[in-house]
Amino acid sequence: MKTIQVVAAIIRQGGRIFAAQRGYGKSKDGWEFPGGKIEPGETPEQALVREIREELNAEIAVGEKLTQVEWDYPDFHLSMGCYWCNLASGALTLREHESARWLGLDELDAVDWLPADRVVVAAIKRQAKA
DSSP states (O other): OOEEEEEEEEEEETTEEEEEEEOSSTTTTOEEOOEEEOOTTOOHHHHHHHHHHHHHSOEEEEEEEEEEEEEEOSSOEEEEEEEEEEEEESOOOOSSEEEEEEEEGGGGGGSOBOHHHHHHHHHHHHHHHO
């Protein structure tokens, strides 16, 4: 099975976390943490900065890694590094997603997360309790 290496940004602001709804592909309408594939020669952090610039027209500061998700989808294996991020400049403007929401910790279950992103939500909740 093909493995796809990606990164995801868990963007925090004012006690809330940014969630985006996919606007394309097999996972259209599912909710996710924004990010994407790591290009050859990029570090995960560089890939996140580039992806958020491309997808959301904003600059982020990448912080510590929250978790690494390994998930088998029917067509591929997803290896996803998930990093805490803060908005450094710009406003988050949807270029590829169809919708977005800022969710408080108590609202994280209010959207229909994609399967791998549910693992990230669980990691966020565990860290919040620690």
